[in-house]
Structure formats: structure tokens, C-alpha cells
Amino acid sequence: LISAISAVLLYMLLKRFTSDDRLRLLITFFYAFGTITFPTSTEFFQRPIAAALMFASFFILFKLRHKELKPSGFTLFGAGILAGLSSLFDYFYLFAAPLLLFYALYTIRLYAKDAKDAKDSHAKAESIFRMRIFGLDKEKLLLLLKFAIGASIPILLLFMYQYVIFDNFFSTTYHHRAYLS
Numbered sequence: 001l002i003s004a005i006s007a008v009l010l011y012m013l014l015k016r017f018t019s020d021d022r023l024r025l026l027i028t029f030f031y032a033f034g035t036i037t038f039p040t041s042t043e044f045f046q047r048p049i050a051a052a053l054m055f056a057s058f059f060i061l062f063k064l065r066h067k068e069l070k071p072s073g074f075t076l077f078g079a080g081i082l083a084g085l086s087s088l089f090d091y092f093y094l095f096a097a098p099l100l101l102f103y104a105l106y107t108i109r110l111y112a113k114d115a116k117d118a119k120d121s122h123a124k125a126e127s128i129f130r131m132r133i134f135g136l137d138k139e140k141l142l143l144l145l146k147f148a149i150g151a152s153i154p155i156l157l158l159f160m161y162q163y164v165i166f167d168n169f170f171s172t173t174y175h176h177r178a179y180l181s
Contacts, residue, residue: 011025013059047090050086050089053093054097057079057100058100058103060075060078061104065103065107065110071143076104076147080152081153081154083100083147084150084152087154094155097151101144
């Protein structure tokens with residue numbers, strides 16, 4: 001019931017937007033039972049599972065963005081793994097994972113700004129000699145790289161599987177169905 005977890009994550013996310021528990025529960029109830037999430041969570045359908053995994057990755061990055069979690073390599077790697085695993089279930093999420101990478105970049109930049117504002121003038125002069133890309137120092141870039149590595153591991157495994165089975169990285173089982181007439 002992996003896809004049903006998205007309702008729990010939505011309930012926890014709504015805490016950030018409203019303090020009324022009844023309203024949060026009502027919105028979550030309508031999401032869970034008013035969409036295809038619940039009926040398809042009782043069977044194996046790939047799209048709700050992929051959506052739940054992608055939403056879990058977004059939820060982790062959202063908590064990082066609002067400073068409820070500290071950015072660590074393990075946290076960002078885990079968010080990347082969740083984003084990459086969603087592409088194993090539904091290929092559409094291969095295109096959605098880079099959007100989360102940009103959101104992670106934005107989130108990490110916020111931490112870099114806070115750290116940069118807290119530095120004194122001596123530390124600012126010293127930071128000129130550090131590597132800077134997108135306004136991030138080396139440590140923050142490594143955190144972003146850990147997200148990218150986490151997302152790319154399941155995607156690379158998927159591509160290797162497709163190459164071994166179908167002799168093409170981008171071929172899928174849909175291309176090799178036998179049509180019986």
C-alpha cells in the first residue's frame with residue numbers, strides 16, 4: 001500500500017498551511033477517497049506508487065526548505081533515491097526528477113545564503129578563493145551531487161536492465177508486445 005502513504009504525507013504537509021486539524025483531515029479524506037489514489041492502492045498500479053515516491057522525495061525537500069530538517073548528505077541522497085525509484089515504476093517521472101533537482105538547488109541556496117550572511121568580513125574575504133557555482137560553495141555542491149547520485153542509481157539500473165533484455169537503453173516492454181489477432 002505504498003501509494004496510500006501519499007495521503008499521510010499530504011496530511012503532514014498541510015500542517016504547514018493550516019492549523020485547523022478538521023480542515024486538514026477533510027482535505028486529506030477527499031484526496032484519498034475522491035481521487036484514484038485509494039482504489040488503485042489496493043492493487044499494483046505503477047502510477048500511484050510512482051507518485052507517492054516522488055511526493056515523498058518532494059516532502060523531504062520541502063522540510064529542508066522550511067528548515068525543519070538540516071541538509072545532510074544522507075537526507076539528500078535518500079530524497080534522490082526516492083525520486084529515482086519513482087522512475088522505475090513510471091517512465092514519466094524521468095522528466096519530473098530534474099524538477100526536484102532544481103528545487104533541491106533552490107533549497108540548498110537558501111542555506112548557503114544564511115551561512116553567507118552569518119559570516120564576518122574575514123570569512124567573506126576567505127570565501128573568494130572557494131569554488132563557486134550557482135552561488136554555492138563546495139560543501140553545498142556536494143550535497144546537491146548526492147541528490148543527483150541518489151536519483152541516478154535507480155535510473156541507471158533501469159537503463160542497464162533494458163539494455164540487457166532488449167539491447168537498447170530506451171526500449172521498454174511496450175515495444176515488444178506480441179499482438180495476437
